[in-house]
Amino acid sequence: DQQVKQNSPSLSVQEGRISILNCDYTNSMFDYFLWYKKYPAEGPTFLISISSIKDKNEDGRFTVFLNKSAKHLSLHIVPSQPGDSAVYFCAASAGIGGAQKLVFGQGTRLTINP
């Protein structure tokens, strides 16, 4: 039972345009959501997060949107750059006690074309 789902295994976007990565979850107890970026042969690196009390969080070119009623979050990257080409994982946790127990989606491979 996949509690966090990224239904698009891959996404290709032209440089300078907007990249939108989507994530759905089923567990209504999740209250903190994160996006991680992963290059080949490296560990995931933290990108941006959002608490369930918010519906938007912005950090430079990256914005995460949370729609609790739809149990859906998305990551927007504007403008997209070649260095953004990587695998992106969304992750979720439930409560303070669950903070170290992240549940990850399957990942979406983003390719930025020049």
Next chain:
Amino acid sequence: NAGVTQTPKFQVLKTGQSMTLQCAQDMNHEYMSWYRQDPGMGLRLIHYSVGAGITDQGEVPNGYNVSRSTTEDFPLRLLSAAPSQTSVYFCASRVGTAGNTIYFGEGSWLTVV
């Protein structure tokens, strides 16, 4: 500024062999954990620890043991390796009270033949 260090980076094991994946962090983080990454499945939690002397099971703990004798180290032991344990393993750590940012090591690629 080493962060989270994993060794070895690559390992090939025969079925039935045992081995230990080492993980060390120099950030004085309380929380440490081990994840495995398999194709099409994201990262799944194996075991985690909230402090020295305290460990607990994650989503996929079978076939693995952990211990946390110091704050810095969190080794993962494969008791009797099986081909199903062929995977990429990531160790992670975070500060106990400063939100949910988890820092990952670079990964250990394990193949069981």
